[in-house]
Amino acid sequence: MPTLASNYCLLIVLVLIYGAFLFWYGGRGEPMTEDEVTQRLAAISASTGGKSQAVDQVPGEIIAELKQLAASDDGNEFFMVNLIKYRQKALYPPGSDYDDSALAADSRYNRALVPYLLKFGGVPVFVGSPQGRFIDKSGDMEWDRVAVVRYRSRRDLFKMAHEIAPLGVAIHKWASIERTQVFPVAPILSLFTVRALVATILAVIGAVIHFLFFRSL
Known part of the structure; x- marks a missing residue:
């Protein structure tokens, strides 16, 4: 029929x-081996020329953070929680042609990032703005933005970082951010x-x- x-x-x-x-x-999937982590970190570092793309960032700092992230690799998906405090004015290197809007700088970074995020199985899950405080024992940390991004694996995050590094788009991210806390979360429920x-x-x-x-x- x-x-x-x-x-x-x-x-x-x-x-x-x-x-x-x-x-x-x-x-x-399977977690990365120590040799694979070493090779991928070396490739990322080579792609950036070993230089930081932030005016106030120590060279090699991001590589050290990635190495720490790899230490908890189980090969599976994870969610990255991002707490962001924007600068009053974007901090670009001297001689930059960009304006001093921190939000505009962040938008430039996100527009460049999203296609690569999707390429490697990542998706933005949630983006929001804090509405005051509740339980906050630190007392001195205020955030402008909270974002949760799903990554297919730490391996895919490393692959994405390697492809993005030569583009120099991270300059926009660090120009916009005064401080940030970023940590991985494994889904339970x-x-x-x-x-x-x-x-x-x-x-x-x-x-x-x-x-x-x-x-x-």
Whole structure:
């Protein structure tokens, strides 16, 4: 019957699309070996020429942070929590042609970052602005932005960093940020998952296509 054949074709297409998504999204793998970490860090350092892209940052500081991040690698997906305090004015190197807006500098960085983030299976999960304080024993840390980014693995983050490093776009990030705290989080419980969301969207698309085109066949 035409209706049955059409429905099967639609189902196969949707399953293939979802399978391709799962392949891209990933999230389960083997951790990097010590040799791999060393090689990837050396490649990232070589891509930047061993220089910092921030006026007030010590050369090699980011490499040290990446090495620390690799120490907890389990090969699986993780979420990076970013707490950000923007500068009053963007701090670019002398002679820069950019304006002094910290938010504009951050936007330049994000526009350059997102395509590479998606290429390596990463997605921004949440971005928000703090609304006052509640329990805050430190008492001296105020943040302008909170962002959570999902990474497919630490290996993919390293690959992304290697490709981005030669572009010099990190200059915009550090020009905009006065201080930041960034730390990885392993998911334990979440009522929101991208896998379930994509499956739901594809199911809805399939139902709509069936209703509009195949129901009367």
